[in-house]
Amino acid sequence: MKHTLSIIVNNQAGVLTRIAGLFNRRGFNIDSITVGRTEEQGLSRMTIVVQGDQRLVEQVKKQLHKQIDVHKVMDITNEPMVARELIMIKVKASPTTLQEITNLIEPFRAAVIDVAHSTITIQATGNEEKLNAIIELLRPYGIKDLVRTGFAAIQRG
């Protein structure tokens, strides 16, 4: 099962290595990781999606908590939350397919952010389900490049 952990850490050199290294050496596999500053000076938030059963995730949380640079570890998987990822997809496009692709992505509120003579680049945000749907729709046209940011999550309310 996938777990989404929200972690508040000191915004300092080496902290990302510390956290990522901890996952690595305890044999926990990271699905995705995002980091950014919070509203509070000196603190960053990491959103880490990790695969594993309840016991493994408990151990991950405790090991994270032992790090001196970690302030707070929350497993928000079962909490009311919003999780979003941004993706950019470069797709082959000819003058004949360009309009078709543009129409296709419209219901997803995705945007064309670059057009070149044989490709277009599309940006989309959303949850995993929606983003997978866009990717599958675009696949037949020929995906040349795909960039995903990983999920950022925030609790509701």
Place this chain on the structure above:
Amino acid sequence: MRAEAVKFDNQMMEDPATKEKTGAKMLMECFLREGVDVVFGYPGGAVIPIYDALYEAPIHHIISRHEQGAIHAADGYARATGRVGVCIGTSGPGATNLVTGITNAFMDSIPLVVITGQVPTSLIGTDAFQEADITGITMPITKHNYLVQNVNDIPRIMKEAFYIARSGRPGPVVIDIPKDISYATGAFHYPDSIHLPSYQPTVEPNASQVSKVAMAISEAKKPIILAGGGVLSASAEHELLLFAEKLQIPVTTTLMGLGGFPAAHPLWLGMPGMHGTVTANRAIQNSDLLISLGARFDDRVTGNIERFAPNAKIVHIDIDPAELGKIINTQYPLVSDIKYALQKLIKMVKPTDTMGWVGQVLHWKKEKPLTFKDTNQQIKPQYVIQQISKITKGKAIISTDVGQHQMWAAQFYHFEKTRSMLTSGGLGTMGFGLPAAIGAQIGKPDQTVILISGDGSIQMNIQELATIAEQQLPIKIVILNNSFLGMVRQWQEIFHDKRYSSTPMKGPDFVKLADAYSILGLRATTKEMVRETLEKGFNHSGPVIMEFIVEKEENVLPFVPPGASLDEMIEEGQE
């Protein structure tokens, strides 16, 4: 030494607080304020400014012959005294040579502050001469580490480092100091308090959880205490004794817990696990409540975890929340310093009738003591250790290396005093014993320090004999020489059809070697020489090497093969 340090400290305190100091001098002042009067280390290019400051500081510096020797010595010092051990090494190879020692301390939760030199700030990241990313390298093997980037941060970082190293679950902290920062000057302000909102170890137990534990203990019919190294780090030996006696609960101590409960006590069952006593293992397997105090259910203790203590509920008390539920499901987890937890439990738990159970366990203890097949000719290694135990009445500080001799020391030396067994438990570092004995003797100059080693292990840090000779440390070195890497040989005998691949080993002439270092060297080759050799060695006022040529293919028994459960022991005579 301490008085001198205090005097120097006072002198410094009289200086205006804002007086400019170099980073290296700040370091010295921080040492003094933390009560450090001895450091272990090895100089080099990047720490020249630090050694320059040491030159006039009232701090005793012990120079080793290899950085690994220095850090194990700091570790042995910390284990024997309960204080934070301090070690200094230079950048690059100096720092990487510390890595095994740092890991060793990390695995056994030993408080160390390790200072490493680093190339000057402007050269970091350029693959400069003797540059190594030691903060990167030591991230997974330290409780915390720092790369100092501003000289003004030194006092705060030092204060935090000592606090982190000794509080909560103790461990090593590395501080990497670039050379230019040691030379740079700044105003010295030693912080009064520590501000670490993200590090707040739980010391006092949760009251309602304590009552649940108390209730479980009151209801138990066959309780057993599994006491680990946490009892020692919490200085909870006295509380453990009161607790066990008041409630009449038998005690088994792990390798790290040896000495935490007196061996002569009738309730003591010996060590559990792979080479534990039949009694301790049987008692665990038959208990209905296992009370773990500062132990971490290491695989060498539990054997097959699925079949470990099958009838017991588990009370797990530890200061590190991450240990609870890591290996074994726990019905009664309690995050606490062991001392506080026991103080509360001693007051709350109503004694129950464990007489039948204790009688049963004591019967096993009498029926199944640790034994070995003694002979009249050849020296049995266990016999040598028995004699050491008798001569010292179990009151010496014993340092060991790793392997068969280590297990025999754990089995046949009767540790009556706390902090008297210095051994590499978690990492199993051969070469630990000799430098650890140095650290212990420096920290405890009035006590007898004995190294029990093997002919394999001793050669892993044998260069430290020079340190012993130079410092005139009266360490008693016992080498049980079987011309084998004995523990590996034992496994090859049992699991690999006696195919002794690379385990037969020829050592130097240890008596001649002793002489080369101006150390007394003695050798015993027959059983009747054992006692006189030991007495001669122990009565000698200086350092001594006593080599015992022992039975080559002796096995450590009992033996729970890996993957087997604790009741599937190979016992003496069943090989």
